[in-house]
Amino acid sequence: xxxxxxxxxxxxxxxxxxxxxxxxxxxxxxxxxxxxxxxxxxxxxxxxxxxxxxxxxxxxxxxxxxxxxxxxxxxxxxxxxxxxxxxxxxxxxxxxxxxxxxxxxxxxxxxxxxxxxxxxxxxxxxxxxxxxxxxxxxxxxxxxxxxxxxxxxxxxxxxxxxxxxxxxxxxxxxxxxxxxxxxxxxxxxxxxxxxxxxxxxxxxxxxxxxxxxxxxxxxxxxxxxxxxxxxxxxxxxxxxxxxxxxxxxxxxxxxxxxxxxxxxxxxxxxxxxxxxxxxxxxxxxxxxxxxxxxxxxxxxxxxxxxxxxxxxxxxxxxxxxxxxxxxxxxxxxxxxxxxxxxxxxxxxxxxxxxxxxxxxxxxxxxxxxxxxxxxxxxxxxxxxxxxxxxxxxxxxxxxxxxxxxxxxxxxxxxxxxxxxxxx
Numbered sequence: 089x090x091x092x093x094x095x096x097x098x099x100x101x102x103x104x105x106x107x108x109x110x111x112x113x114x115x116x117x118x119x120x121x122x123x124x125x126x127x128x129x130x131x132x133x134x135x136x137x138x139x140x141x142x143x144x145x146x147x148x149x150x151x152x153x154x155x156x157x158x159x160x161x162x163x164x165x166x167x168x169x170x171x172x173x174x175x176x177x178x179x180x181x182x183x184x185x186x187x188x189x190x191x192x193x194x195x196x197x198x199x200x201x202x203x204x205x206x207x208x209x210x211x212x213x214x215x216x217x218x219x220x221x222x223x224x225x226x227x228x229x230x231x232x233x234x235x236x237x238x239x240x241x242x243x244x245x246x247x248x249x250x251x252x253x254x255x256x257x258x259x260x261x262x263x264x265x266x267x268x269x270x271x272x273x274x275x276x277x278x279x280x281x282x283x284x285x286x287x288x289x290x291x292x293x294x295x296x297x298x299x300x301x302x303x304x305x306x307x308x309x310x311x312x313x314x315x316x317x318x319x320x321x322x323x324x325x326x327x328x329x330x331x332x333x334x335x336x337x338x339x340x341x342x343x344x345x346x347x348x349x350x351x352x353x354x355x356x357x358x359x360x361x362x363x364x365x366x367x368x369x370x371x372x373x374x375x376x377x378x379x380x381x382x383x384x385x386x387x388x389x390x391x392x393x394x395x396x397x398x399x400x401x402x403x404x405x406x407x408x409x410x411x412x413x414x415x416x417x418x419x420x421x422x423x424x425x426x427x428x429x430x431x432x433x434x435x436x437x438x439x440x441x442x443x444x445x446x447x448x449x450x451x452x453x454x455x456x457x458x459x460x461x462x463x464x465x466x467x468x469x470x471x472x473x474x475x476x477x478x479x480x481x482x483x484x485x486x487x488x489x490x491x492x493x494x495x496x497x498x499x500x501x502x503x504x505x506x507x508x509x510x511x
Contacts, residue, residue, distance in 0.1 A: 093161070094161030094162070096133075096159065096161035097133070099130060099134055100133045100134070100136060101134070103131075103135055104136065104489060104490075104493075105136045106136060106277055106326050107136040107276070107277065108137075109136070110187070110280060111138050111183075111184075111185045111186050112137045112139050112140070112186060112187050112188075112189060112276065113140050113141075113178060113187070113188045113189065114128065114129050114160075114189050114191065115141075115189065115191075115193075115210040115214070116142070116143045116144070116147040116156070116190075116192070116210070117144045117146065117190065117192060117193050117194045117197045117208075118145075118146025118147050118149065118150060118194055119147075119150075119192040119229040120150060120229075121192035121229035121265065122147050122150040122151045122192055123151060124191070124192070124266060125141075125159075126158075128189075128191050128269050128272055128273070129141065129156065129159045129160050130159055130160075131269055131270075135277070137276075138162070139162065140162050140165070140177060140185070141153075141159075141160055142165040142173070142177070142210050142213050143156065143164060143165065143166050144197070144208040144210045144211075145166075145208065147210075148166060165213075166209065167209060174209065178216045178217035178222055179220055180221075184222060185217070186222070186280060187224070187276060187279060188213065188214065188223070188224045189224075189225050189272070189276060190210065190225070190226045190227065191227040191272055192227055192229035193227060193228050193229065194228075194229070194230055195234045195235070195237070195240045197211060198240065198243050198247065199240070199243045201214045201218075201226075201243075201252075202243035202244075202247050203243075218250065218252070223253075223280070224251075224253065225252075225253045225254075225272075225275055225276060226247065226252060226253070226254045227254075227266050227267055227272055228254065228255070228257050228264060228266070229257060229266035230257075230263070230264050231262065231263055231264065232259055232262050232263055232264050233262070235257065235259075253275065253279060255267045255272065268341070270343075271341070271343075274322065274325075274343030275345060277325065277326050277343070278325050285327050285328070286324055286327035286328045286500060287327075287328030289328075289330070289371040290368065290369065290370045290372075291324040291331045291372045291373075291374070292334070292365070292420075293324070293331065293333045293334070293373075293374045293375075294317065294333075294334045294336075294361060294374070294375045294376060294377035294379070295312075295336070295340070295377050296313070296314035296317065296335050296336030296337060296378070297309045297310045297312040297314075297377070297379075298336045298352065298354045298356075298377065298379045299352050299353060299380070300354065300380045300382065300384065300406070301353075301384070301387055302387060302392070302401060303388055303392045304388075304390050304391050305391050306392065308382065308384075309337075309380065310378050310380070310464065311465050312336070312464050312465075313338050313339045313340050313464065313465045314335060314339065314340040314376075314377075315338075315339075315340040315465070315466070315467065316425070316488050316492070317335070317374065317376035317377065318338075318342055319488040319491070320374050320492045320495065321342060321346055322489070323496045324372075324496055325343055325345055325346055327496060327500070331345075331346040332347045332348075332368070333348045334361055334364065335348055335349065335350055335351065336351055336352065336377055336378075336379070337352060353380075353383070354379045354406045355406070355407070357377060358379075358407055358409045358412065361375075361409055362412065365417040365420065366417075369417070369419075370417065370420050371421060371503070372423065372499060373413055373421070373423065374423045375413070375422070375424050375425060377409075378427070378464070379406070380406060381405060381406060382403040382405060383404060384401060384402070384404075385402040385403065385404045386402065408447070410422070410449070411446075411448075413447075413448075421451075421499060421502070421503060422447075422448070422451070423449065423450065423452070423453065423499060424443070424444065424452045424453070425455075426439065426452055426453070426454045427454075427457050427463060428440075428454065428457070429456065430456065430458035431458075433472070436454050436455075436456055437454065437472050439454070440452045440454035440472065450475065451473060451474070451476075452474050453471050453472070453473050454473075454474065455469055455470060455472075456470075461485060466488075468485055468486060469487075470483065470484055470485040471483050473494075475502070481498065
């Protein structure tokens with residue numbers, strides 16, 4: 089009996105079109121981490137993917153196939169029949185899958201895949217996909233002692249040597265736990281984005297706050313979460329760029345597939361930016377970080393006694409990172425961010441334009457953090473984008489993901505028109 093399209097497919101594309109038109113095969117094996125598989129499937133769908141599930145017999149004892157059928161809106165392969173499901177899904181033909189994701193994968197399945205042993209629907213599909221050249225990502229989950237077995241490590245290396253991507257598990261509580269859903273989804277996006285319109289470009293991003301310590305315990309900082317910078321990193325990665333994120337102590341989780349340089353202070357962030365520009369030529373720099381403007385003149389790394397009547401602090405201005413970017417590399421296309429508090433649209437644009445000229449930016453993104461659901465820690469933002477020619481683009485309140493998409497498209501358009509950053 090057919091009821092038409094499954095209602096679960098209504099979530100496809102609800103978070104964006106990053107994976108629109110992509111067919112992904114989610115293989116599930118007999119690890120207790122299989123309870124995360126429905127969540128993984130639906131997050132992939134929310135980015136536009138059509139997800140099909142293949143399960144081993146042991147996986148079916150942990151998560152029922154009905155659950156995966158509900159999660160994906162597609163029939164679940166639990167055995168191979170005359171429909172030759174492994175070839176239908178992952179053979180060499182135009183309707184084959186774009187990617188195979190094994191999440192979770194047991195040590196048993198990893199060993200069988202490395203040896204081309206085909207005794208479950210998952211291992212047979214993997215052999216077929218490897219032979220057909222379909223991209224494969226494996227997310228292991230097992231006890232830590234199993235993961236440390238020399239032959240398990242060797243089997244992982246064998247798979248990596250033929251192009252299979254293996255996501256490193258989190259070693260916690262004596263277990264090699266499956267990576268988080270966001271990390272797995274980011275790895276899929278990265279794998280399927282190698283031929284985007286930013287392919288071949290190097291993108292440098294700063295994100296998050298910095299901390300300036302007053303003593304061994306206390307510091308000056310701000311509420312920046314790093315969400316805007318991480319959203320740009322995700323979008324640039326999706327478009328195929330090689331991304332370096334210089335990240336202060338923010339709360340947003342960077343995507344897998346990028347280089348992350350962790351910093352704490354403004355001076356550490358400055359040093360990391362200069363090193364990246366000098367040692368690895370960058371094409372674009374997005375400076376989204378809310379770096380501290382002031383630090384202590386005298387800092388003693390002890391615990392200041394509590395209960396004092398008064399604690400006088402003397403602060404000094406810190407270097408402006410953005411002002412040193414073009415001095416280090418005049419050719420980088422520089423995008424800066426300017427935050428103001430409780431100003432009119434006209435004043436916001438005027439202040440941002442002045443700052444763009446002072447710091448020799450090519451583009452500046454301005455927002456007013458006093459406005460509702462705008463700025464620090466939120467998932468949304470409202471921005472004005474101003475370029476050197478005086479053109480202003482207003483993006484009303486929307487998700488930071490959407491702003492990142494619009495901003496990257498605008499920057500890419502400028503670069504295609506011949507803008508190199510050099511003036």
